[in-house]
Every structure is written in C-alpha cells, then in structure tokens.
C-alpha cells in the first residue's frame with residue numbers, strides 16, 4: 531500500500547493570526563512510512579504560534595514512537611520557556627500519527643485536535659478529546675450535544691508546555707486500501723459536524739478534500755484557525771511514478 535496525503539492550514543475569518551502548525555506542510559505520496567501531525571497553540575505573551583511551531587519541529591526531528599515525539603515536543607516548549615520566561619503560559623495540543631506500509635497506525639495525542647478514520651462510509655474518531663466537557667460526557671453529566679454547545683467546550687485538561695510528567699494518549703489502529711485518515715484542529719470540528727466532514731471524505735483527491743473542509747469551516751463562520759491533513763490509503767504501484 532502507499533499513502534497519498536495533502537495538508538492545509540488557514541487563519542479562518544476572525545483570528546488575527548494562525549496559531550496552528552502542521553507537518554508536513556506540502557502534499558505528497560510515499561510507499562514508505564509517513565508521519566503527520568497537527569498542533570493547535572494557545573496563550574502566552576507571544577501567542578500560541580511559537581508553541582505549536584516548536585512542537586511540530588521537535589516532533590518531526592525526534593526519531594522514535596509518536597509518544598516519544600510528543601514528549602520531545604513537550605520538553606522543547608518547556609526548555610524554551612526556561613530560556614525566555616516571557617513565553618510562560620504558552621502551550622499547544624499535539625496529535626502525531628505514524629503510518630507504516632503494513633497498515634499499522636500509531637497515534638500519540640494530547641489535547642483536542644483529533645484523528646478520524648474513514649472506512650467505507652463509516653467515520654470514527656480515534657482520539658479522545660482532553661477537555662473538560664469530554665470528561666463530563668464520560669461521567670454522564672453532559673450529553674455529546676450539550677458538550678458541543680457548552681461555553682467551556684474549549685477548556686483543555688491536558689496540553690503540552692506545562693509539566694514534564696505529561697501523560698500522552700497512545701492509540702493503535704489498522705488502515706487498509708480505500709481508507710482515509712483525517713487529522714484536524716478544533717477549528718474544523720467546532721464549525722463542521724462529523725456527518726458533514728464524513729461526506730467530504732467520501733470522494734475527491736486528498737488535496738480537494740482538505741481545501742473543501744477548510745472552506746466549509748470558513749463558510750460556517752471561520753471562528754478559529756483551521757488545519758486539516760488527509761491521508762488516502764491507495765494500492766501500491768509496483769512501477770512507481
């Protein structure tokens with residue numbers, strides 16, 4: 531099998547700058563392993579763009595499991611804050627997925643950026659949001675619909691940049707030919723429902739899907755920065771191209 535991917539990130543319609551960061555920043559295809567990542571930065575004197583960009587760079591540089599990549603990103607942000615205390619308070623989400631040619635996918639994840647698998651019309655979220663409202667849903671105190679509209683829906687219970695003992699969520703899944711993997715920041719999922727997102731994933735090249743999703747978020751208000759990565763799992767072409 532081979533992976534055909536596309537990625538995009540947009541400031542949206544309301545925010546003054548884009549504090550999301552993604553990896554890779556270019557589209558491509560490979561018959562080898564692929565690492566993709568989304569980070570959604572927040573807060574601090576200089577804003578979250580420093581944190582998300584540091585996280586993505588450290589995660590891409592670190593050779594290791596997605597969990598180790600997330601830890602390296604956390605350490606990089608904390609070291610930077612020690613060097614420059616004016617940056618204190620900055621943090622970021624980080625979702626890293628490593629896809630291997632045998633179809634094994636491993637995720638390392640902290641925060642409320644998400645990964646989903648689309649398979650033959652079934653659309654499944656494979657990360658758990660580290661948010662106050664998600665904990666309330668799990669405890670049975672809020673319904674998913676109430677959580678979606680809750681005023682504190684963006685409040686994170688876990689983020690990079692605040693403690694060395696950060697707990698990284700690890701998930702494993704399989705992909706096969708025809709599947710699609712989506713990584714995105716909450717600027718997509720807070721603007722566009724899962725049902726609509728699933729509809730976009732059904733057809734079109736990854737780059738078309740990425741930009742259609744970003745446009746959908748912006749048409750729905752574009753209240754936040756929006757980042758999207760789509761990986762399509764295709765047949766391997768022995769001849770290459």
Ligand code: CA
Pocket residue numbers: 570715716717754755
């Ligand atoms: Ca966001």
